Amino acid sequence: MQLNREALTRAYRQMKLIREFEERLHEEIQTGEIAGFTHLYCGQEAVAVGVCEHLTERDKIVSTHRGHGHCLAKGCDVEGMMKEIWGSQEGLCNGKGGSMHIADIDKGMLGANGIVGAGAPIAVGAALSNKIDGPDENGKLAVAIAFSGDGACNQGTTFEAMNLAVVTKAPAIFVFENNHYSEHTGVDYAVGTRQDIASRAEAFGMKVWRADGTDFFSVYDTFRDVLEYVRVPGNGPAAVEFDTERFFGHFEGDPQRYRGDGELDRLRAERDCLKIFRKSVTGAALLDHADLDIVDADALKAIEDAVTASRAAARPAPENVLDNVYISY
Amino acid sequence: MAKLMYRDAIRNTIFQEMQRDSRVVVLGEDVVGGMGTAGGPEAIGGIWSTSTGFYDAFGPDRVIDTPISESAIMGAAGGLALAGKRPVAEIMFADFIGVCMDQLWNQIAKFRYMFGGKSICPAVIRMPCGAGYNAAAQHSQMISQFVTNMPGIKVVMPATPADACGLLRQAIRDDDPVVFLEHKFLYAMSGEVPDDPDFTIPFGHARLARAGQDATIVASGMMVGYAETAADDLARDGIGCDVIDLRTTSPLDEEAILDSVEVTGRAVIVDEAPPRCSLATDISALIAQKAFASLKAPVEMVTPPHTPVPFARELESAYLPSPAKIAAAVRKTLEYR
Ligand SMILES: Cc1ncc(C[n+]2csc(CCOP(=O)(O)OP(=O)(O)O)c2C)c(N)n1
Ligand SMILES: [Mg+2]
Numbered sequence: 001m002q003l004n005r006e007a008l009t010r011a012y013r014q015m016k017l018i019r020e021f022e023e024r025l026h027e028e029i030q031t032g033e034i035a036g037f038t039h040l041y042c043g044q045e046a047v048a049v050g051v052c053e054h055l056t057e058r059d060k061i062v063s064t065h066r067g068h069g070h071c072l073a074k075g076c077d078v079e080g081m082m083k084e085i086w087g088s089q090e091g092l093c094n095g096k097g098g099s100m101h102i103a104d105i106d107k108g109m110l111g112a113n114g115i116v117g118a119g120a121p122i123a124v125g126a127a128l129s130n131k132i133d134g135p136d137e138n139g140k141l142a143v144a145i146a147f148s149g150d151g152a153c154n155q156g157t158t159f160e161a162m163n164l165a166v167v168t169k170a171p172a173i174f175v176f177e178n179n180h181y182s183e184h185t186g187v188d189y190a191v192g193t194r195q196d197i198a199s200r201a202e203a204f205g206m207k208v209w210r211a212d213g214t215d216f217f218s219v220y221d222t223f224r225d226v227l228e229y230v231r232v233p234g235n236g237p238a239a240v241e242f243d244t245e246r247f248f249g250h251f252e253g254d255p256q257r258y259r260g261d262g263e264l265d266r267l268r269a270e271r272d273c274l275k276i277f278r279k280s281v282t283g284a285a286l287l288d289h290a291d292l293d294i295v296d297a298d299a300l301k302a303i304e305d306a307v308t309a310s311r312a313a314a315r316p317a318p319e320n321v322l323d324n325v326y327i328s329y
Numbered sequence: 330m331a332k333l334m335y336r337d338a339i340r341n342t343i344f345q346e347m348q349r350d351s352r353v354v355v356l357g358e359d360v361v362g363g364m365g366t367a368g369g370p371e372a373i374g375g376i377w378s379t380s381t382g383f384y385d386a387f388g389p390d391r392v393i394d395t396p397i398s399e400s401a402i403m404g405a406a407g408g409l410a411l412a413g414k415r416p417v418a419e420i421m422f423a424d425f426i427g428v429c430m431d432q433l434w435n436q437i438a439k440f441r442y443m444f445g446g447k448s449i450c451p452a453v454i455r456m457p458c459g460a461g462y463n464a465a466a467q468h469s470q471m472i473s474q475f476v477t478n479m480p481g482i483k484v485v486m487p488a489t490p491a492d493a494c495g496l497l498r499q500a501i502r503d504d505d506p507v508v509f510l511e512h513k514f515l516y517a518m519s520g521e522v523p524d525d526p527d528f529t530i531p532f533g534h535a536r537l538a539r540a541g542q543d544a545t546i547v548a549s550g551m552m553v554g555y556a557e558t559a560a561d562d563l564a565r566d567g568i569g570c571d572v573i574d575l576r577t578t579s580p581l582d583e584e585a586i587l588d589s590v591e592v593t594g595r596a597v598i599v600d601e602a603p604p605r606c607s608l609a610t611d612i613s614a615l616i617a618q619k620a621f622a623s624l625k626a627p628v629e630m631v632t633p634p635h636t637p638v639p640f641a642r643e644l645e646s647a648y649l650p651s652p653a654k655i656a657a658a659v660r661k662t663l664e665y666r
Contacts (some may be wrong), residue, residue: 030465035463036640087463087641098465098640105666114467124615154396157428181366182397183358184373189365190396260367321639329604329635 050219117155151182541569
């Protein structure tokens with residue numbers, strides 16, 4: 001734990017912002033106001049934040065269908081994201097993309113993705129671009145990160161991307177978020193190496209790390225090492241597997257019949273990264289409860305404001321369908 | 330006859346065929362849905378509820394829950410079929426054809442011809458398709474244009490529960506590979522379905538969903554219902570339309586289209602795919618070629634624009650064809666001088 005008060009507060013705020021964003025969406029979706037499919041990131045906040053707190057705007061990330069956390073952690077505008085999910089013309093993608101396709105290229109956020117496994121090759125491409133651009137004045141490369149789930153690690157595209165990164169020594173990082181489920185199916189069934197995705201990456205010739213994804217400090221400290229390694233020109237890619245939990249259904253509306261009795265209560269009680277963070281920083285007297293409570297209130301207000309703004313935001317007009325096309329017939 | 334939802338017609342037909350023929354096997358992501366979990370093995374029985382109860386009835390050898398690996402699903406369906414089984418593979422969303430195109434297009438579609446007729450490939454690939462609930466650019470697409478363009482593949486687009494049953498049974502019993510494009514938005518549609526366990530609908534025979542003398546509307550899948558609504562609206566103004574439900578886009582019932590256009594002299598083609606190189610352009614060309622002399626007005630196409638499917642409600646409705654757009658196109662052919 002080498003973080004000062006300010007950095008700790010910032011990390012907590014980022015995690016809390018994601019949590020409140022998702023908890024609020026969970027409620028708003030029940031009213032039917034929000035269209036489409038929404039996959040919530042609740043429970044996995046420490047991964048997105050523990051990774052992205054290390055990054056600069058030159059570093060790129062490629063996300064998944066469960067992308068809100070990655071977007072927020074990489075600095076996407078809360079209001080712009082909320083408006084996008086609301087389908088507003090003022091959303092980050094002008095209401096064209098929605099929850100599954102939020103992107104903000106200027107922020108180094110190359111897109112959430114509706115196609116499972118599609119992100120890893122894109123991240124390798126971005127990493128190769130970073131390699132071509134070469135190291136900065138400190139001799140370090142910018143990296144590109146592919147977030148993938150335990151389900152996505154079964155896709156051929158993911159395998160091909162890992163091998164391509166190894167043979168080209170691309171500064172790519174494969175972050176596997178193992179939340180034990182791909183939709184309704186358990187990782188024990190779908191991943192042949194059982195609870196071990198990192199060993200697959202290792203078999204491709206990569207250096208790998210593993211850490212507890214519910215503990216911000218475990219993610220943060222591990223990822224520092226990963227980054228240090230990949231930023232060195234010539235080292236090539238690396239992979240890291242985080243053991244984490246998803247608190248909501250696969251998508252909003254999922255009956256979650258695959259869960260065991262009391263599973264969610266147990267996860268919320270024992271594997272909640274926000275509770276774990278609060279406990280460790282207050283226990284070590286780095287921050288006190290009052291500091292964190294201020295952040296909580298602050299995050300809640302940011303979300304409240306974003307929702308209010310989204311409700312009032314301009315709707316797209318039918319003719320906007322033809323924006324961003326080079327020809328129409 | 331029993332009143333069934335489209336999705337249940339699909340589920341029941343596969344179930345019955347699995348009972349009848351031990352070579353029929355099912356594979357796909359979450360078709361058991363719950364493997365390796367506390368609530369499993371079957372927690373969901375397919376995300377579209379089209380394989381509920383299969384695992385208990387037929388076990389893991391014939392109900393194969395796959396990891397997220399569309400290329401392997403598609404290819405394994407091809408291999409199962411070449412080796413004598415009758416696989417019914419589910420690609421969870423038709424959009425994911427992008428992930429497994431090679432195994433369909435270069436493999437499954439070509440076996441019979443390329444191997445000099447020495448093989449059959451009785452694989453059914455079910456692909457839930459289409460727009461209608463704001464699932465955005467990668468979960469809403471119509472892919473009929475790609476698969477109809479593939480020599481060797483039969484393409485089915487059922488528009489009603491009865492057709493879903495009769496055409497799916499035909500697909501499973503057929504010796505050629507069939508892409509079965511069930512429309513996600515029709516899953517909850519209910520209708521009468523024959524009880525006959527051998528009820529099949531032959532491929533290449535369109536259905537006349539409405540009859541009229543003034544114009545011909547050609548549609549498939551979800552567009553059939555839209556065309557029927559348009560025809561009913563127009564009928565109130567004394568305009569009569571034939572609505573031709575293609576049922577299968579390959580083989581195509583050319584005769585049904587041409588016979589109708591010969592009477593009406595006006596044709597409106599409705600297609601959920603973008604406008605270039607699609608069913609709409611294909612059928613327009615057919616009419617221009619073979620019914621030119623009967624035409625009293627240019628053929629009209631009602632299609633989405635040449636764009637991906639947008640997310641926001643307003644944008645998706647602007648994107649999709651609608652009964653109003655279809656009716657307007659029919660009126661345009663009638664007003665043509
Ligand atoms: C190519 C493709 N196949 C299937 C799906 C449907 N799908 C969406 S998310 C998902 C599960 C993904 O699991 P995982 O990678 O573990 O991510 P998680 O949902 O746990 O975040 C599936 C099967 C998809 N969107 N794209
Ligand atoms: Mg997962």
